[in-house]
Amino acid sequence: MAKSVIHTQGLTRKFGDFVAVNAITFDVQEGEIFGFLGANGAGKTTAMRILCGLLEPTSGQASVAGYDVYKQNEEIKKHIGYMSQKFSLYENLTVRENIQFFGGIYGLTRKELREKTDVLIERLGLNHEADKLVGSLPLGWKQKISFSVAILHRPKVVFLDEPTGGVDPITRRQFWDMIYEAAHEGITVFVTTHYMDEAEYCDRVSIMVDGTIAALDTPSGLKRQFNVNTMDEVFLQLARGAKRGE
């Protein structure tokens, strides 16, 4: 059996009386692509922030890459990558500078940085754009660079918070190729999305409703369980029962 990289047990986070995340329990295996779905306000972002070491849980247990979220959140930060729904590179730095900066804050040495930067630029096919300001590039490219930067330091897990928002279908497809590649290299991918076709690409999918995990299985397993043909329908069936709005 594969090693579990993310482990949670009854993980709960309250904001005052509001229970944003309500006793969720799940495991994510090494090298897995784990889809973390849910309507807006279901508690996805809060759960993700806890796992990234940004937020302390109210109760329950969780560990990421073998480190405890209560005590070792600084260790966690060293072993994860993160890319957010908002665009997360510096627009007024060049592609090369962005790569070097983010590599730098993860403690890569100068030599490592230079090598990795060149390899990455080559791989992304950005030889001509390497010294252009990121602000001048199309969104799809930015997202690809963003992802590459998030896994530059070879993290155990990479958290992707709606990485393909606003991107055209072709670029999305290419983006998912990159995700597969990363997973193939052993990086666990934890991804939130609102696109149900993307949910189909995941190894396993969890769907959050009102702070709890309402379903967790492989996409085909979920479809069988709810007796429908698409992930879209699975999602609608579950989300319709939600009490929390936006």
Next chain:
Amino acid sequence: MKTFVAFIRKEFWHVLRDTRSLVILLGLPVVMMILFGFALSSEVKNSNVAILDYSNDDASRLLIDRIDQSQYFSVKERLTSEAQIERVFRRGEARLVIIFPQHFQDDLLHTNQVQVRFIGDASDPNTSNIVINYASSIFRDYQNELTEQKKLPYTIETETRMLYNPQLKSSYNFVPGVMTLILMLLGAMMTSVSIVKEKETGTMEILLVSPMRPLLVVLSKAVPYLFLCFIDVIIILLLAVYLLDMPIRGSLPLLLAESLLFILTTLSLGLLVSAVVDSQQTAMFLSLVGFLMPALVFSGFMFPIENMPLPLQIVSNIVPTKWYYSIVRAIMVKGLGFSYVAKQTLILVVMTVIYLTVAIRKFKIRLA
């Protein structure tokens, strides 16, 4: 440490690439020095004067000549009746009307007493005060010339010496003022805006999930501004010394060290703002209204603090600019040493520590 360096390098890229901010950062002190040095002057020169001379004798003509020749006045008009005075002021043709009575010279020489009337336009009280002072001193000089020949029985001679600034140059006042304002404005505003910008664009999130300590993230954002503000201090001092001939009487290293301390104070204020505010506009507004206004009013640069009502005098003590302004004046103008500014220095240190502590606390709360 390596990560810290990477971060600072990136901040410099940001700052150096943003031409607009850079122009403000480095251009503002130059513009302000030149404005205050050459364009804005509290001296009133070439005021128009109207004369109503009923006697038209040697003495009155001599005085009128002297007034006209002084750099402060030019005699624009000779009036013939009191009825015209009103009109002169209404049209703004003169700031001052001088009325010589009939038999001016005769009365002066024979009865030993004569009255001259000055009529000023007090719709602008400061200027008219200054103008009347200038005019009075011309008359006093003339009187002194007359009395020199005979000894008056009871006279008190006042001998005035203006210490530290014998020529009453306004640069002695505004150079410390400009330094204080610039550092306050740039230090607090630029830092807070640049940090809040990262919050707005979402890059702050990425930085916070990185292994960098949040405190380090925030501190390293302040580093480039520390440099730039220090460069501004040097620019201002160079302009003061070489363009405005204002000497630095005290120790230059002490002045620079105190400036560095004040820059730290303003930067920590900027950090404090960015800890509580979420948008660039709010940060800018807060810095302008919350810092620049009090800095202007309570530094003692424009309005003497001693003249304020007691509650405001008390308030002025919590404004850091007041202390820095007095430090710069003490060192630059009076040439005093550290022991004379120790109190102010200590106050600034305490303020900086308080701001920083609160700012860091606030940051932690937001991250919890």
